[in-house]
Amino acid sequence: MSQTLTVKVKLLPTKEQIQLLKQSSSEYIKVINTLIAEMVEEKKSTKKTTKGVFANLPSAVKNQAIKDAKSVFSTKVKKSKYAIIPILKKPVCVWNNQNYSFDFTHISIPFMVEGKSNRVKIRALLIDKNNRNFDLLKHKLGTLRVTKNSGKWVAQISVTIPTTEKTGTRILGVDLGLKVPAVAITDDEKVCFFGNGRENKYIKRKFRSVRKKLGKKKKVNAIRNLNDKEQRWMKDKDHKVSREIVHFAVENKISVIRLEQLTNIRQTTRTSRKNEKNLHTWSFYRLSTFIAYKANLVGIKVEYVNPAYTSQTCPKCSERNKAQDRQYKCQCGFEKHRDIVGAMNIRYATVVDGNSQSA
Structure with a gap:
């Protein structure tokens, strides 16, 4: 038996690395959206390989984008009988576990630099007061998903942990x-x-009250930040x-x-x-x-x-x-x-x- 979890790691990229992340994530979602549109038009899953996908991405990343596009098409588009045709907007890029490495201080990821695939080491910050995430990352690592949340770049690493089911009837x-x-x-x-239900309700009332005041002042960004909080x-x-x-x-x-x-x-x-x-x-x-x-x-x-x-x-x-x-x-x-x-x-x-x- 095994359990798959996701560990979040804060990235601290340089200005040049931010540009690489922006370019790669933009290309990645563009590939997925294009492939989904093609599959919807043809009413069947794509048979394209990395050679048939034109994007400024390493071939391994292109291959991952094709897999993700097929998954979205089969689980959302076909399942809804073409009533739902999602269009990705949030910056994201995914690498499989054979195309990156993590040494607890840096994540090494391949990017297209001047037309060639080169590995770039991005500083990573693993924040965990109880060292729980540190222990989790000692297990088998899966896909790496890099996205932008609230203006900050975050790496999401899937980890597979072996488990043993307890015996008994309690x-x-x-x-x-x-x-x-x-x-x-x-x-x-x-x-x-x-x-504590009373504490929960009290805190949520406070959030609603502040949101109401911000709404009257039409401070949309402040409301969004408060919702995130x-x-x-x-x-x-x-x-x-x-x-x-x-x-x-x-x-x-x-x-x-x-x-x-x-x-x-x-x-x-x-x-x-x-x-x-x-x-x-x-x-x-x-x-x-x-x-x-x-x-x-x-x-x-x-x-x-x-x-x-x-x-x-x-x-x-x-x-x-x-x-x-x-x-x-x-x-x-x-x-x-x-x-x-x-x-x-x-x-x-x-x-x-x-x-x-x-x-």
Whole structure:
């Protein structure tokens, strides 16, 4: 078994190297867009090789662009029956693992310089307080994807890590929500709450308030920067919560984590009118994905269950009741926090296909 992750590395190019990056990324997306347009017109995948593609790129990079164009055509264009014809705009260029090298201080990449393919060493900065990324990059490296984010050049390196699945039958049920970001319960009824829903809502209200003021002043760039800052903050919260959940699972010798299948979660999640804005801007799918990949790294299997009535069904007698405020009560005498009830039912709910949809 193996797990593929992406490690981000900050690039510190010189002025000359910036020009090479701009030229290569522009040529790369131009090749992809041209090939997609040709495939759409012919209604079939291209048979072109690097010799038939005219671009100021090394042949290996041309070959990668052809592969990417074919992938976009088959997964997006043909799958949508030609209703979706994407046009790439964001600067990007991709090299396979045989055409670059990384020594933790520099990335050596081939560029076309004066008509010839030459390797150029670009200074790279690997920022990681816990040395996690440093350890990850000791494993097998995959494709290198260089792009520009918020005016800065970033290298995204895919890393394949071998994993070993844990044996056993201990199951952890995890319920995701807004007021309580996550609740987990083990087979032996150990319960743990993760995240701070009130803090999350407070921070998001602050972002909305500042965005509203900037909107009145028509400061579009400031709004865009603020949106990026909010997304980074949300992503950081998801990373922390998912890490805590997996640590809890490891401590309790869990072999399987069960989550809700995320299809239509926004239509089924418990919420009030005042929480509606938070519901539609919170990425449940990202948190679920973070839990899954962190669990796989330590050998814990992740399964997805049917979420129907998990918050209403009594774990003791199977009767359905609606929770009052934060407390769930049943006529049989069972009484618990409603999010714990959800986690208990998720723990033993029917397992469905793990390919859940985005939320």
